[in-house]
Amino acid sequence: MATAKGTLVDNTAKYTSGMFMPIIENCNGCERIVEAEGTSYCMSYINPDAKWKLGICNFATHVKPEINMTTTKINPLKASKRAMGKKK
Numbered sequence: 001m002a003t004a005k006g007t008l009v010d011n012t013a014k015y016t017s018g019m020f021m022p023i024i025e026n027c028n029g030c031e032r033i034v035e036a037e038g039t040s041y042c043m044s045y046i047n048p049d050a051k052w053k054l055g056i057c058n059f060a061t062h063v064k065p066e067i068n069m070t071t072t073k074i075n076p077l078k079a080s081k082r083a084m085g086k087k088k
Contacts, residue, residue: 012036021047029062 014020015036023033023040027048034043042048044059051057056065 015039015041019046021049023048024052026052026057027060030057030059031061032059 012034015034020041023030023042027033027040027042030042032042032044033040035041042051042059045051045057048057051059056063
């Protein structure tokens with residue numbers, strides 16, 4: 001991970017400045033984790049704990065959202081009448 005200045009130290013300095021919070025357990029396995037001075041940080045968000053409070057972090061690359069499909073029952077008699085009305 002080289003920066004425009006060419007050193008890895010320049011890239012990790014912002015994480016060790018105290019502005020970024022360390023990752024939490026839910027972040028383990030994400031591709032956006034950066035390690036600086038033995039501590040892991042999220043490169044996309046300053047406070048990872050806040051992103052997980054309401055559910056799944058939208059930056060997480062290791063967790064896929066669960067999509068629930070609901071099916072509704074259609075009355076067969078009404079469905080056949082609708083089909084008959086559309087044919088001409």
